[in-house]
Amino acid sequence: MKNRIDSCFEQLKAKNKKALITFITAGDPDMTVTEKNIMEMLDNGSDIIEIGVPFSDPIAEGTTIQKASLRALSGGTNLDIIFDMVRNLRKQTQKPLVLMMYVNTIFKFGTEKFFGLCKECEIDGVIVPDLPFEERDEIQAYADQNDIYNIYLVSPTSHERIEMISKEAKGFLYIVSSLGVTGTREKITTDLNYLLEPIRNGNHCPCCIGFGISDGEQAKKIADYCDGAIMGSAIVEIVEKYGKDSPVHVGEFIRSVRNTLDN
Amino acid sequence: MDKIGRFGEFGGQYVPETVMTAVHELEEAYNKYKDDPDFNKELQSLYHDYANRPSMLYYAEKMTKDLGGAKVYIKREDLNHTGAHKINNVLGQILLAKKMGKRRVIAETGAGQHGVATATVCALMGLECEVYMGKTDMERQSLNVYRMNLLGAKVTGVNSGTSTLKDAINEAFRDWCSNIDTTFYCIGSVMGPHPYPTMVRDFQKVISAEIKSQLMEKEGKLPDAVFACVGGGSNAMGAFYNFIDDKSVRLIGAEAAGRGIDTPDHAATVAKGSVGIFHGMKSLFLQNEYGQIDPVYSISAGLDYPGVGPEHAYLNSIGRAEYVDITDKEAVHAFEYLSKTEGIIPAIESSHAVAAALKIIPNMDKKQIAVINLSGRGDKDVYSIARYRGVNINEE
Numbered sequence: 188m189k190n191r192i193d194s195c196f197e198q199l200k201a202k203n204k205k206a207l208i209t210f211i212t213a214g215d216p217d218m219t220v221t222e223k224n225i226m227e228m229l230d231n232g233s234d235i236i237e238i239g240v241p242f243s244d245p246i247a248e249g250t251t252i253q254k255a256s257l258r259a260l261s262g263g264t265n266l267d268i269i270f271d272m273v274r275n276l277r278k279q280t281q282k283p284l285v286l287m288m289y290v291n292t293i294f295k296f297g298t299e300k301f302f303g304l305c306k307e308c309e310i311d312g313v314i315v316p317d318l319p320f321e322e323r324d325e326i327q328a329y330a331d332q333n334d335i336y337n338i339y340l341v342s343p344t345s346h347e348r349i350e351m352i353s354k355e356a357k358g359f360l361y362i363v364s365s366l367g368v369t370g371t372r373e374k375i376t377t378d379l380n381y382l383l384e385p386i387r388n389g390n391h392c393p394c395c396i397g398f399g400i401s402d403g404e405q406a407k408k409i410a411d412y413c414d415g416a417i418m419g420s421a422i423v424e425i426v427e428k429y430g431k432d433s434p435v436h437v438g439e440f441i442r443s444v445r446n447t448l449d450n
Numbered sequence: 451m452d453k454i455g456r457f458g459e460f461g462g463q464y465v466p467e468t469v470m471t472a473v474h475e476l477e478e479a480y481n482k483y484k485d486d487p488d489f490n491k492e493l494q495s496l497y498h499d500y501a502n503r504p505s506m507l508y509y510a511e512k513m514t515k516d517l518g519g520a521k522v523y524i525k526r527e528d529l530n531h532t533g534a535h536k537i538n539n540v541l542g543q544i545l546l547a548k549k550m551g552k553r554r555v556i557a558e559t560g561a562g563q564h565g566v567a568t569a570t571v572c573a574l575m576g577l578e579c580e581v582y583m584g585k586t587d588m589e590r591q592s593l594n595v596y597r598m599n600l601l602g603a604k605v606t607g608v609n610s611g612t613s614t615l616k617d618a619i620n621e622a623f624r625d626w627c628s629n630i631d632t633t634f635y636c637i638g639s640v641m642g643p644h645p646y647p648t649m650v651r652d653f654q655k656v657i658s659a660e661i662k663s664q665l666m667e668k669e670g671k672l673p674d675a676v677f678a679c680v681g682g683g684s685n686a687m688g689a690f691y692n693f694i695d696d697k698s699v700r701l702i703g704a705e706a707a708g709r710g711i712d713t714p715d716h717a718a719t720v721a722k723g724s725v726g727i728f729h730g731m732k733s734l735f736l737q738n739e740y741g742q743i744d745p746v747y748s749i750s751a752g753l754d755y756p757g758v759g760p761e762h763a764y765l766n767s768i769g770r771a772e773y774v775d776i777t778d779k780e781a782v783h784a785f786e787y788l789s790k791t792e793g794i795i796p797a798i799e800s801s802h803a804v805a806a807a808l809k810i811i812p813n814m815d816k817k818q819i820a821v822i823n824l825s826g827r828g829d830k831d832v833y834s835i836a837r838y839r840g841v842n843i844n845e846e
Contacts, residue, residue: 242742247627292742322462342467
């Protein structure tokens with residue numbers, strides 16, 4: 188079967204639209220609300236969902252996602268429960284679902300067992316922010332065997348590494364917009380043209396930019412440079428504010444971002 | 451080492467992409483300077499003239515008689531400038547930072563010894579310095595916080611997680627990701643992504659080199675056992691390294707067992723941990739079945755860490771070094787024992803090594819020689835030991 192991420196970008200391209208990729212921390216404030224939030228996001232215009240597997244020590248995250256991870260973990264969220272939720276989601280949607288997680292949560296769970304479950308639950312990809320390209324062998328063979336994409340990241344400090352990484356990228360290339368950790372920013376000051384230069388030429392998979400995108404206007408500006416925008420902390424902030432009542436607000440927010448992005 | 455940056459299966463470079471270029475730059479710079487005669491001359495003169503090296507190897511006669519086993523020598527890293535072995539590593543790294551043209555240095559600290567050493571050398575070399583320290587540690591090591599401020603460093607309290615060393619490292623990593631162009635991350639132990647575990651060990655291996663030559667001069671032979679405490683494990687790697695190939699030398703690391711390794715309140719990573727990937731390295735960690743890092747505990751802020759350096763994980767896996775668990779109670783007893791017996795107040799971290807020695811030395815032969823690496827001095831711990839004993843020594 189074709190990976191859903193590839194089909195998604197093909198469809199978007201045919202419609203001349205940009206991808207809206209949205210992140211949420213699983214289990215914040217509980218799994219039922221997360222499942223509702225994910226369906227709200229998909230119903231209101233998200234193309235791909237990044238399900239954040241909470242980790243005790245998320246070194247690539249700013250305070251918003253750190254706090255969300257703690258809320259989720261203190262509620263007893265774990266990978267088995269998250270896979271249960273994904274099984275439920277697959278009864279409701281065929282859109283791409285990817286897991287965003289730290290390498291230790293894969294390694295300690297058992298890399299082989301993990302990717303087997305990903306396949307069984309129809310996960311399409313993983314994003315592992317603390318597993319750089321050089322250490323990809325830690326998971327790559329298992330990911331490949333199970334047709335799960337290991338989505339690579341490049342950042343403003345990647346320079347000559349961009350070409351090496353983008354050549355092997357599958358699904359989409361995750362472009363980190365700014366130095367530092369996740370979290371909404373007032374402005375993204377990185378020279379995105381420079382960052383994307385090495386990728387522009389050559390036959391590559393789609394590129395999407397994330398880190399620091401706080402609203403629809405910013406998403407639209409960013410998406411002009413590439414194939415899609417990734418939003419995380421802005422959504423987690425809504426969950427933090429509204430808790431169990433967040434799904435309606437998350438849905439509204441995604442709808443407005445989608446409208447801005449498409450117009 | 452099997453391949454670059456690996457000790458058997460342990461080690462590696464598990465860091466976010468944003469940091470990869472910096473880690474490679476550091477690796478290149480370290481490889482360039484580590485055998486550079488001028489760099490080493492400069493470092494040696496700093497060791498000698500500024501840090502007071504070589505540190506003394508002291509024959510503890512009263513302790514030897516009292517224990518009735520092996521002859522006891524104490525390696526006095528506590529007499530180094532800033533009061534611990536930490537200065538050895540910091541002088542090396544910050545000299546390297548200078549060569550690399552970095553203007554700002556960040557560090558994490560647990561007990562505050564590495565933070566103080568970093569603040570000290572930054573003052574010496576005119577670099578901006580920011581130290582991350584868990585709020586819990588700031589409370590139990592307030593003297594060191596004041597020292598760092600005095601030395602011109604900014605101390606930033608970390609309130610996340612358990613508010614101890616692990617969280618300070620998380621925050622230092624986040625800072626590094628944000629300020630990668632200007633900032634040098636001076637890691638305080640033999641941990642983190644390659645090249646840190648190797649580089650920090652190389653800056654600390656002067657300890658075992660000195661023990662070897664000093665003992666050769668005094669006794670004409672190798673020691674039979676070397677004791678050192680292990681948190682991340684830098685003083686232990688320094689004390690062990692030049693003896694690894696001398697198979698007759700027992701290498702004994704003392705881990706913090708806190709309130710006991712059968713309680714949740716300990717930091718005995720080798721005894722109770724399992725293989726994981728965290729803080730840039732594959733090594734042993736205290737963690738649950740889902741890979742969430744456990745909160746850990748020790749009376750000693752410097753050993754209060756849920757992981758251990760990858761070279762220790764390796765030495766343990768091949769059986770070359772042995773690791774024993776020392777409880778708070780045993781460490782406090784050793785703290786008081788060494789103070790009364792030899793007139794040396796050891797750091798509570800180093801007291802774990804002393805406690806291990808108190809257990810093992812009586813069973814050794816009188817013809818044998820044991821060396822305790824006394825990694826730091828205990829002035830900083832006097833308040834908390836008094837508190838542990840229920841004595842209030844506040845001046846008000």
